[in-house]
Amino acid sequence: MIDLRFYEIWREQIFVEKLINGIGTSILLMILGGIIGFIFGLALATARGSKIRFLRIPSATFIESVRNTPLIVQLFFVCFGLPMIFEYRWPFFASALLALCLNFSAYYAEIIRAGFDNVEYGQSEAARALGLGKNDILAYIVLPQALAKVYPSLVSQFVFLFLTTGIISEVGVEDLTWAGRYIADRNFRDFEVFIVLTIAYALLSVMFRGVLTATGQLVFPWYREK
Amino acid sequence: METCINLNDLNKWFGSFQVLDSINLSISTAEKVVICGPSGSGKSTLIRCVNALEPFQSGSVNVCGISVEKNGRNATDIQRRVGMVFQQFNLFPHLSVLKNCTLAPCRVLGLSDDEAGAKAMHYLERVRIPEQASKYPADLSGGQQQRVAIARALTMEPELMLFDEPTSALDPEVVTEVLDTMVDLAETGMTMICVTHEMGFAKQVADRVVFMDEGKIIEIATPEKFFSEPTHERTQFFLSRVLG
Ligand SMILES: Nc1ncnc2c1ncn2[C@@H]1O[C@H](COP(=O)(O)OP(=O)(O)O)[C@@H](O)[C@H]1O
Ligand SMILES: [Mg+2]
Numbered sequence: 001m002i003d004l005r006f007y008e009i010w011r012e013q014i015f016v017e018k019l020i021n022g023i024g025t026s027i028l029l030m031i032l033g034g035i036i037g038f039i040f041g042l043a044l045a046t047a048r049g050s051k052i053r054f055l056r057i058p059s060a061t062f063i064e065s066v067r068n069t070p071l072i073v074q075l076f077f078v079c080f081g082l083p084m085i086f087e088y089r090w091p092f093f094a095s096a097l098l099a100l101c102l103n104f105s106a107y108y109a110e111i112i113r114a115g116f117d118n119v120e121y122g123q124s125e126a127a128r129a130l131g132l133g134k135n136d137i138l139a140y141i142v143l144p145q146a147l148a149k150v151y152p153s154l155v156s157q158f159v160f161l162f163l164t165t166g167i168i169s170e171v172g173v174e175d176l177t178w179a180g181r182y183i184a185d186r187n188f189r190d191f192e193v194f195i196v197l198t199i200a201y202a203l204l205s206v207m208f209r210g211v212l213t214a215t216g217q218l219v220f221p222w223y224r225e226k
Numbered sequence: 227m228e229t230c231i232n233l234n235d236l237n238k239w240f241g242s243f244q245v246l247d248s249i250n251l252s253i254s255t256a257e258k259v260v261i262c263g264p265s266g267s268g269k270s271t272l273i274r275c276v277n278a279l280e281p282f283q284s285g286s287v288n289v290c291g292i293s294v295e296k297n298g299r300n301a302t303d304i305q306r307r308v309g310m311v312f313q314q315f316n317l318f319p320h321l322s323v324l325k326n327c328t329l330a331p332c333r334v335l336g337l338s339d340d341e342a343g344a345k346a347m348h349y350l351e352r353v354r355i356p357e358q359a360s361k362y363p364a365d366l367s368g369g370q371q372q373r374v375a376i377a378r379a380l381t382m383e384p385e386l387m388l389f390d391e392p393t394s395a396l397d398p399e400v401v402t403e404v405l406d407t408m409v410d411l412a413e414t415g416m417t418m419i420c421v422t423h424e425m426g427f428a429k430q431v432a433d434r435v436v437f438m439d440e441g442k443i444i445e446i447a448t449p450e451k452f453f454s455e456p457t458h459e460r461t462q463f464f465l466s467r468v469l470g
Contacts, residue, residue, distance in 0.1 A: 120316075122312060122314055122316040123316060123318065125279060125312075125316065126310075126312060126316035126317075126318070127318075127330075128279060128301070128302075128305060129277060129279060129305055129308075129309075129310040129312075129379075130305065130306075130329075130330035130334065130378070130379070130382060131302050131305040131306030131307075131330055131334040131382065132302075132329070132330055132333055132334060133302060133333075133334075136333045136334075140329060140333070141318060144320045145318075145319065145320055148320065220320070221362075222319060222320050222321075222362040222364065223319075223320070224319075224364050
C-alpha cells in the first residue's frame, strides 16, 4: 500500500499560498482568454466567411496555422519569438495570455462558422424582405442564432482548452500546474501533488461548465433543441 | 388608376433554365392579384423579383415608382416599401413577437423603441394577437405565427404586400384565421399579390387572377371569368385538379 501524506502539501504555508495563487491565475487566464479569444474568434469567423479575399485568406491561413501546430510551439513563438522579432518585453503572464487568446480564437472561429452555416436561409431572406441591411442582418439575425446553436460546443471547447492551459507553466507563468511542480520539487511528494492537481482541475472544469451552461440559459432563453 | 407595379418583358434564368419567360404585368394601387399555377412554374421567383430578393437578367421591374436594378443594387430601397409573407413564416426565433415587429422599423426607418412598439401593438391588434406580444414564436401555433409575420410586415407600413403561399404550411384548421386576416387587410385598400391555391380566397378578394405555367403567364382574368370560363386548356386542367 502506498503511504499517502497529503499533509506534506498543507504543512507549509507557502505551498498553500502557491496553490491558491495558481488556481487564481488559472481561472483569471481562462476568463480573460475565453472572453478575448471569443471576440477574436468572432472576428475571424466573420472574416473567413467574407466575400472579400483580403479578409478571407489571411483569416483562413491564421486559423489553419493555429489548428495544425502544437500549443507549446505557439506559446514559445508568442513569448520568445515575437518579442525578439519586434523588440519588446512583456511580462510572461501577458505573453502567455496573448498566446492563449490566439489559440482559442482559431478553435472558436471554426465553431462559430459552423453556426453561421446552420442558420436557415429563410432567416436572412425574411430580414432582407424587411429592408434590413447586411450588417444589421448579421448582428441582429444571424449572429444570435448561430451562437445559440453552437453554444454547447463553445462550452465544451472552453473546458477542453482549460485542460490544456497547464502548458503555460513552461514559460514561467505561475498557474496551477506550476504551483504543483513548485511544491513537488520541494516536498518530493509527487504523487500526492498529482492527485491534488487532478482534483483541482476536475472541480474547476465542472465549475466552468456549470457557470457557462447557466449563462447560456440566461442569454438564449428562447432556444429550443431541434 | 395609379400603377403600383409594372413588369415589362421580364426574363430570368437559373443557369440555362429559364424560370421567367417574357412576363408582362401591371398592377394598380389597391389592386388584389392572386397568382396560381403548378409547382415549379415560377410563381415564387416572380414575386421575389418584385421585391428585389432575386436578380433578373432582362426586362424591367418598376415598384412604387422605383426601377429595380437587375443586380439588386437598390434592393433595400424596394424592400423597405414592400412587405412579404413567406410559406414558412420565417419569424425570428430569438426575438419576442413584439421585437420581431419592431426590429426593422427601428433599424431601417429609425423609429424609437416606443414609436415602433406602439405601431407594432397596433398591427398585432389588427391581426388579433396583441396578448402574445411578449412570447417567443416557438410558443405560438402555426396560424398565430403567420399572423405575426403579417403584422411584422405591416409594421413597416409597406405600400404593397406580397404573400407566397401563406397557408400552405398550416394545419387545415388554422388556415381560415390567416385567410380572414388577409381579407381584413384587403378591405383596408392594401395593394396585394398573393400566390395561393386557396380558390375561395381568390373568388372573394381578387380583382384579377393570374395563371402561370413553365415561367409564362398563360392567362389573366377576373375571378368570375377565370373560374367559370378559363380560355386555356392548361388552366382548365389546373383548375380541375385544384378544385377537385
Ligand atoms: N435558386 C435556384 N436555383 C436554381 N433553380 C431554381 C432556384 N430557385 C428556383 N429554381 C427553379 O425555378 C423553378 C421555379 O421555381 P419557383 O419560382 O419556386 O416555382 P413555384 O413557386 O411556382 O413553385 C423551379 O423549377 C425551381 O426548381
Ligand atoms: Mg413557390
